[in-house]
Amino acid sequence: MLELKDVSFRYTKKDPYVLDGISLSFGRGEFVAVSGRNGSGKTTVTRLLTGLEYPASGNIFFDGMDITSEDATMRSRFIGYVFQQPDRQMFMPTVYEEVAFGPYQQGKRGADLDVVVKEALHDTDLTDLAKEYPRMLSRGDQQRVAIASALAMHTKFLVLDEPTSGQDGRERSKLVSLMHRLCDKGITVIFVTHDMDIVARDCSRVVVIAEKKVAFDGAPEKLFSGAYNPESLGLSYPPSVILGRSLPGAPYCKDMDVFCRTFLALKGASVR
Numbered sequence: 001m002l003e004l005k006d007v008s009f010r011y012t013k014k015d016p017y018v019l020d021g022i023s024l025s026f027g028r029g030e031f032v033a034v035s036g037r038n039g040s041g042k043t044t045v046t047r048l049l050t051g052l053e054y055p056a057s058g059n060i061f062f063d064g065m066d067i068t069s070e071d072a073t074m075r076s077r078f079i080g081y082v083f084q085q086p087d088r089q090m091f092m093p094t095v096y097e098e099v100a101f102g103p104y105q106q107g108k109r110g111a112d113l114d115v116v117v118k119e120a121l122h123d124t125d126l127t128d129l130a131k132e133y134p135r136m137l138s139r140g141d142q143q144r145v146a147i148a149s150a151l152a153m154h155t156k157f158l159v160l161d162e163p164t165s166g167q168d169g170r171e172r173s174k175l176v177s178l179m180h181r182l183c184d185k186g187i188t189v190i191f192v193t194h195d196m197d198i199v200a201r202d203c204s205r206v207v208v209i210a211e212k213k214v215a216f217d218g219a220p221e222k223l224f225s226g227a228y229n230p231e232s233l234g235l236s237y238p239p240s241v242i243l244g245r246s247l248p249g250a251p252y253c254k255d256m257d258v259f260c261r262t263f264l265a266l267k268g269a270s271v272r
């Protein structure tokens with residue numbers, strides 16, 4: 001479990017606080033969305049989790065151990081980060097070497113190293129790109145290189161900052177299905193996104209940051225159920241939820257598949 005406890009943060013002493021006493025915990029195998037308006041502090045939360053920034057006050061725990069003062073390199077034994085622009089995190093001449101870099105730093109050599117790299121490339125569908133130059137790849141492929149690098153270090157938590165912005169539907173589905181496979185293996189995915197279709201359809205939980213606080217933390221169904229006002233937090237409703245609401249007697253529709261099946265079932269019932 002990874003935990004932020006009463007964490008406050010500002011970039012410099014002259015700046016206002018970005019986060020004011022937030023507490024969050026992430027359990028094994030969760031697919032958690034982190035959302036909120038631009039500038040609300042989503043990237044800051046991910047930088048605090050990964051050790052790229054340190055809290056002004058409060059603590060960070062990993063499996064009960066206080067890791068607040070551990071730097072990003074130390075935390076890379078359990079947490080991997082996919083940057084908004086993943087090319088900025090690629091330095092090696094080939095995909096294979098890029099993925100091998102982390103486990104090599106951890107002391108892996110020879111056949112041991114080869115096995116973890118090949119497994120990570122296989123799991124992220126990159127085997128055919130092993131000899132390519134990472135910086136020449138598409139953003140989607142680069143994201144998967146960054147994910148493979150984390151897998152090769154046996155990461156337990158994977159943080160992705162707005163990975164689907166500017167991606168086409170095919171790349172997005174490929175990434176989301178990879179996230180589900182990783183969650184099934186027990187990896188926790190922390191996914192910063194504005195994409196409410198992904199939040200509603202794929203995530204087990206959504207955390208919304210607003211006004212320096214955690215404004216919502218719970219199941220997407222609860223956020224979109226009508227008891228909350230996601231629009232006041234800078235979020236939109238997924239179309240499937242809006243359409244589902246317009247059908248009297250329809251249950252919550254987390255995606256268009258559920259909506260279409262519900263629509264056809266209700267239509268069938270009214271014809272009969």
Ligand SMILES: Nc1ncnc2c1ncn2[C@@H]1O[C@H](COP(=O)(O)OP(=O)(O)O)[C@@H](O)[C@H]1O
Nearest residue numbers: 011015018036037038039040041042043044045
């Ligand atoms: N390096 C920085 N120095 C000073 N302020 C920053 C820095 N990075 C972000 N901020 C400020 O912190 C706030 C939160 O930013 P950020 O975490 O990037 O938000 P989000 O990812 O939700 O768009 C914003 O007001 C932003 O202007």
Ligand SMILES: [Mg+2]
Nearest residue numbers: 042043044161
């Ligand atoms: Mg951001």
